[in-house]
Amino acid sequence: MGKGLGKNEKWQLPNEAVTPEAVFRQRRRILQCLGLSAIGASVPLGVQAGLSEWFGKPAQAERKALTYEGSRRFGIRDTLTPEDKVISHNNFYEFGTAKTDPQRYAQELQTDPWSVEVSGEVERPGTWTVERLLQRFPLEERIYRLRCVEAWSMVIPWLGFELRQLLEQVRPTGRARYVAFQTLYDPKQMRGQSSRAIGGGIDYPYVEGLRLDEAMHPLTILSLGLYGKTLPPQNGAPIRLVVPWKYGFKSIKSIVRIHLTEQRPPTTWNQLASHEYGFYANVNPAVDHPRWSQASERRIGEGGLLSARRIATEPFNGYGEWVEGLYQGMDLRRDY
Amino acid sequence: MAMGSGSKDCTRGWIFAVTTEARKRRPWGLWGLKSALHLACGVPLLYLWAKVAAGAAGGDPVQYIIHFLGMGILHTLAATLLVSPLARWLRAGILIRTRRLLGLWCFTYAVLHLTAFATLDLLGDLSLLGSEILKRPYITVGMAAFVILLLLALTSTRGMQRRLGRRWQRLHRWVYLVAVLGPVHFWWSVKSGNLEPALYLAAFLALLSLRPSLNPAALWAQFHQQRAQFRQGKRR
Numbered sequence: 001m002g003k004g005l006g007k008n009e010k011w012q013l014p015n016e017a018v019t020p021e022a023v024f025r026q027r028r029r030i031l032q033c034l035g036l037s038a039i040g041a042s043v044p045l046g047v048q049a050g051l052s053e054w055f056g057k058p059a060q061a062e063r064k065a066l067t068y069e070g071s072r073r074f075g076i077r078d079t080l081t082p083e084d085k086v087i088s089h090n091n092f093y094e095f096g097t098a099k100t101d102p103q104r105y106a107q108e109l110q111t112d113p114w115s116v117e118v119s120g121e122v123e124r125p126g127t128w129t130v131e132r133l134l135q136r137f138p139l140e141e142r143i144y145r146l147r148c149v150e151a152w153s154m155v156i157p158w159l160g161f162e163l164r165q166l167l168e169q170v171r172p173t174g175r176a177r178y179v180a181f182q183t184l185y186d187p188k189q190m191r192g193q194s195s196r197a198i199g200g201g202i203d204y205p206y207v208e209g210l211r212l213d214e215a216m217h218p219l220t221i222l223s224l225g226l227y228g229k230t231l232p233p234q235n236g237a238p239i240r241l242v243v244p245w246k247y248g249f250k251s252i253k254s255i256v257r258i259h260l261t262e263q264r265p266p267t268t269w270n271q272l273a274s275h276e277y278g279f280y281a282n283v284n285p286a287v288d289h290p291r292w293s294q295a296s297e298r299r300i301g302e303g304g305l306l307s308a309r310r311i312a313t314e315p316f317n318g319y320g321e322w323v324e325g326l327y328q329g330m331d332l333r334r335d336y
Numbered sequence: 337m338a339m340g341s342g343s344k345d346c347t348r349g350w351i352f353a354v355t356t357e358a359r360k361r362r363p364w365g366l367w368g369l370k371s372a373l374h375l376a377c378g379v380p381l382l383y384l385w386a387k388v389a390a391g392a393a394g395g396d397p398v399q400y401i402i403h404f405l406g407m408g409i410l411h412t413l414a415a416t417l418l419v420s421p422l423a424r425w426l427r428a429g430i431l432i433r434t435r436r437l438l439g440l441w442c443f444t445y446a447v448l449h450l451t452a453f454a455t456l457d458l459l460g461d462l463s464l465l466g467s468e469i470l471k472r473p474y475i476t477v478g479m480a481a482f483v484i485l486l487l488l489a490l491t492s493t494r495g496m497q498r499r500l501g502r503r504w505q506r507l508h509r510w511v512y513l514v515a516v517l518g519p520v521h522f523w524w525s526v527k528s529g530n531l532e533p534a535l536y537l538a539a540f541l542a543l544l545s546l547r548p549s550l551n552p553a554a555l556w557a558q559f560h561q562q563r564a565q566f567r568q569g570k571r572r
Contacts, residue, residue: 051386051387051389051390051392054386054390055386055387055390055392056392057392082395084395085395085396086395087395088394088395089394089395089396093528097527097528097529098394098400099394099395099396099399099400100392100393100394100400103394150399150527152396152398196529196531197529197531197532199529200527200528200529201528201529201530201531202528202529272528273528288471291472291473291474291524291525292468292472293464293467293468293471296461296464298398298457298459300395300396305388305397305398305456306455306456306459308396308398308456308459309459310458310459310461310464
């Protein structure tokens with residue numbers, strides 16, 4: 001592990017760098033008005049509230065406050081993406097392919113009780129309930145960039161613990177080389193799984209995978225919350241993977257199974273279009289998606305439509321310092 | 337059968353009522369129809385604006401806006417292509433006079449779609465826009481369709497029609513190509529799930545086949561006729 005990831009002062013988040021949520025909301029409201037006027041859609045707040053009501057939004061699933069210790073951001077100084085954008089712009093095809101579908105259709109998802117089965121090449125296979133995970137592994141805040149393969153990005157304060165903590169508990173056998181993950185399969189709750197037209201023609205359940213050393217990397221976390229509270233269903237409640245140096249689709253949501261294997265496991269987008277989505281899917285500005293450029297990205301931040309910025313995409317999403325050692329001797333143009 | 341002709345009669349009756357006024361040189365009927373079409377094409381834009389302003393199009397509505405405007409192009413294009421078959425079927429030639437306004441609405445949606453992509457997604461990075469047009473097949477296809485629509489919009493005035501004479505007709509048949517390029521661009525742009533674009537492509541091919549000049553059966557018959565004539569000529 002070339003560079004250890006101890007409590008290094010470089011990653012400690014100074015208190016003043018965190019914006020309290022109340023200030024966030026207030027700032028957000030002001031900027032929203034400004035942003036709207038920028039596109040000529042300036043409306044009084046009252047009218048806006050009326051319009052919102054007219055379009056309707058289902059009651060949002062309740063989110064509980066979580067306790068956590070410490071916050072690290074790994075050199076990322078970017079402004080956080082406001083919470084209301086993080087929870088209303090999601091790719092979760094199990095609920096539909098539009099960015100607004102998950103927030104609209106995921107609220108009824110039963111996330112409690114929930115358990116994750118850990119199986120395969122491990123000495124101590126078993127089932128872990130979310131309560132047990134929370135009891136066993138203290139949560140920490142991780143402020144990570146999320147770079148979507150569609151060339152937009154966010155900065156999100158996740159709450160979670162390192163996946164390696166769990167893996168160390170279950171003890172991978174000498175034959176374990178890969179870790180496979182699986183999302184819940186329940187067509188009754190997930191409308192996209194009951195209809196190919198709604199679910200974007202994907203074969204469910206959604207599956208993802210990492211090499212064992214990637215899974216053991218301290219940057220790889222299992223997240224159970226964001227912005228101080230449990231995850232909303234649209235963001236992958238109650239438990240999801242976050243791998244910040246890879247495209248977002250690797251960070252599989254609503255996990256029910258973690259399976260260690262000797263062979264490389266199949267992964268959903270790679271199976272669907274292997275020339276467009278590789279197994280590794282490391283963020284790489286030098287390798288374009290066949291249909292669009294990956295050299296830059298739209299950063300979704302505060303403010304309205306035109307206040308977004310287009311910024312250069314960094315190799316490994318800016319985490320190269322910590323992860324490039326994993327890929328020494330590999331041709332990342334071929335193994336994209 | 338009976339139901340089909342019944343609804344046809346009913347539609348004909350309705351169109352007759354609308355067009356009689358026009359025939360009497362009191363074009364209220366045509367004026368009313370045109371106003372209704374302007375309203376039908378414009379209201380979706382108002383809806384889009386309201387949805388974005390209300391924050392009901394998601395935390396980052398860029399993709400929603402671009403997609404919405406793209407669908408607007410396809411729908412107005414379909415309406416434009418439906419005019420002449422409908423006029424022929426209903427024997428209401430006056431309907432042709434609604435075609436230009438529908439075509440111009442289609443062009444309006446195309447301008448907005450391209451502008452939204454360039455300003456909201458690429459954020460005005462024109463060099464990126466240029467390289468994307470050249471490097472990405474689906475954007476190349478979309479851009480080609482846009483250039484055709486631009487030419488058709490520029491030559492849509494009566495003056496241009498007069499000036500171009502027979503060439504005008506030939507130029508404006510290029511809209512048939514747009515009717516294929518549009519759905520192909522849609523198909524190519526989605527990450528997965530090609531069902532919807534496939535349905536659009538099928539619908540446009542069906543719309544094109546309604547034209548005598550593009551109808552497969554008519555073309556086949558024409559081919560046979562010509563072959564027969566050719567053989568007859570040979571025998572003599």
